[in-house]
Amino acid sequence: MDWKIFLTIFVSVFIAELGDKTQLATMLFAADKTVSKWSVFLAASAALVLSSAIGVLVGSLLSTYIDTKYLQYLAGAGFILIGAYTLITA
Template sequence: MDWKIFFTIFASVFVAELGDKTQLATMLFATDKAVSKYTVFLAASAALIVASAIGVLAGSLLSGYINEKYLHYIAGVGFIAIGAFTLYNA
């Protein structure tokens, strides 16, 4: 395993997930005293694993049809568009 790539991906996803709607929803579920905190943790973790698996699968499938260089451009434009949209609505 390439640990440099592992930690780069970990840090990127970790920072992207901090304070997002997913984390806020998980905190909301955890405030319910009738719900086990382990259940909240396991369910939220499973959801993130499945969502990540879908992303990996989609990226693998797309890379078979689209050049990796263009995928990077598409991802970059997508992030810029999301950022611009967020700034516009702020």
């Protein structure tokens, strides 16, 4: 395993997930006194693992048809558009 790549991905995803809608929804579920905190943790973890697996599969599939360089441009443009839309509609 390439630990540099592992840590880069871990830190990137960890920072991206802090304070996002997923974390806020998880906190709201955990705030319910009648709900098991382990259930919230396991369900949220499983959902993140599944969504990450889908991302890996789609990324792998796309990279067989599209050059990785162009996928990075596309992802960057997507983030810029989402950011611009968020700023405009705020």
